[in-house]
Amino acid sequence: MTTTVAEAEEGTASPYALSHLDSLESEAVHIFREVAGEFENPVILFSGGKDSIVMLHLALKAFAPAAIPFTLLHVDTGHNFPEVLEYRDRVVAAHGLRLHVASVQDYIDRGVLKERPDGTRNPLQTLPLTEKIQSEKFDAVFGGGRRDEEKARAKERVFSLRDEFSQWDPRRQRPELWNLYNGRHAPGEHVRVFPLSNWTELDVWQYIAREGIELPEIYFAHEREVFRRGGMWLTAGEWGGAKDGETVEKRLVRYRTVGDMSCTGAVDSDAVTLDDVITEIAASRLTERGATRADDKMSEAAMEDRKREGYF
């Protein structure tokens, strides 16, 4: 208690300058607490992917030593990586959380949604997601979306108002000033909240390394039987597999993103540790989505169009 601030500030670097990770962490925690303070029924979208895992970790820290005052929601495409589902269930149980599941397969079985000819179920997630939000009356829905992922997401607010049809209208966004987030919404509307807005893929990995956060194994290099489609390495599964002319081969790969197996590609990699992954990402000349997501390659505005309809 004898050291004054002025004394402590002498030296090469001010001890009061937060590192960029501390700064991003503090901002994300502030966002979680704002939602806890202002909303009735928030939910965290949790896919078992690295961004939602980091969100969960931040939420745990934000409310420690109390429990997270939110439930989780997973939109299950029916084509998820088994390792990821296993991870999801283990984490939910470990923290005594409540998990809602919105199932694309249910909608297909009931005939409400039709399987697409290309087999991808990513665009089919929007309806189960938005109906679950309405039926459970969620008023704040946390997503792990980052503005560095995609140029439509670069325009996204931290607090993003959705109408009663869950639609996003980029022209009618509220300006966000200072850290004064505006969560006002009418009944039936909800707010999508993105605590990782200002994080980049590299920040997420550095934070995972710093905090020692466990991830599903598929994020690290492993031998896997894959085949080439649309410039990406896909894994066969219940969703389908190699067609005529596509050959299955064993390769050393890892995943940069986790999503529907039918459209999430693996990348060639020998990164088996977090440090390896960070080195690989720092040197990569491809964006995360450019490297691994087929659905974003459909058109110049694929992400924007899906977001307008209510996609995360």
Added chain:
Amino acid sequence: MSTITAEELSATTLLRFATAGSVDDGKSTLVGRLLHDSKSILSDQLEAVERVSASRGQEAPDLALLTDGLRAEREQGITIDVAYRYFATPRRRFILADTPGHVQYTRNMVTGASTAELTVILVDARNGVVEQTRRHAAIAALLRVPHVVLAVNKMDLVEYRETVFAAIAEEFTAYAGELGVPEVTAIPISALAGDNVVDPSANMDWYGGPTFLEHLETVPVSHDLAHCHARLPVQYVIRPQTAEHPDYRGYAGQIAAGTFRVGEPVTVLPSGRTSTISGIDLLGEPVDVAWTTQSVTVLLADDIDISRGDLIVPTKDAPATTQDVEATVCHVADQPLTVGHRVLIKHGTRTVKAIVRDIPSRLTLDDLSLHPHPGQLVANDIGRVKIRTAQPLPVDSYADSRRTGSFILIDPADGTTLTAGMVGESFASPVPVKDESDDDGWDF
């Protein structure tokens, strides 16, 4: 690409900066050049830009396509809204609020500048300081952005002459000084040719200062906390009520300004109750001292009534509470703000009812003249307002604290964010301009 090592990455700090946009000054080119030359554009993004540019018959890749993310923006070739961009060098991480230069520029620039530590104001070396430049300087001054960079662009079109640059830099610095802008760094550049953006220019050996990127990498981001009033807006009360923590009652929030220490006597506003800090948890870890902008949980020695919206401050340095707030505001909504308007005011973590009692003046940014009693403020207007709040608020002057001196007004009917407000004096040092309405004595 120079590979960034993991050690370098973890040691970096974060700089949030904003560009002041105006049409044709080369802002998109500068942003594109910065991202391109700092190797922050990845190959699939560049390929997408090249593909679209080629399909439009453009010879060179149009780097503005990198920043225009929305369908309507690409179709119309305009930028609709503030976009946030991210890039890193071995020395620092950057968040760039990229604000468009079209009709809605004032509110967009205010939005971008509200979180920025540094603002970049571009001028065309051929035109020098123009009305738009003065407007940008005024907004940077109003928002009290700590660092201002004057980027004198298109130096290639004035034969890289030092006299041209020096005259513009001198005129701007004098003007900004009158507005109370604490620091101006002028840099001669050519965004198109790449002079002094990332790499030093071979065409301007008379310039001895840093390149644009070098300046961004080295400008200080931490402040002298010794002179800050410590402020902690309470966001949420953490009460586990578990066997392990039966009596834990923590007040969670992000420190808005200054430092807090265990053992320090504190006052809770607006109630005025006092206690002592018995513990500080920094996201689960106990610490002795915490400072801005850390998110913490504070424990107090006494069981007093505290809830979301309260402000914890050092007892020796508590602000007065008031129900009468006078502020400079920027109106950001399409519907006007009028005298008598019933609104909500969000200040820190507290949202209370309020009424707009008076709009004494509207500021014309071009010449900083005042329009007395305009009756209303419309989108992009900047003016003075007097607001009466339903409950007392512990407001600071915006000059002292950007966090606890700022607020937003919200339309209670539909939740629209109406107005951005800054409490207290407008500019750091009053500008000697003629005040047409002397009755209120406002000091624009």
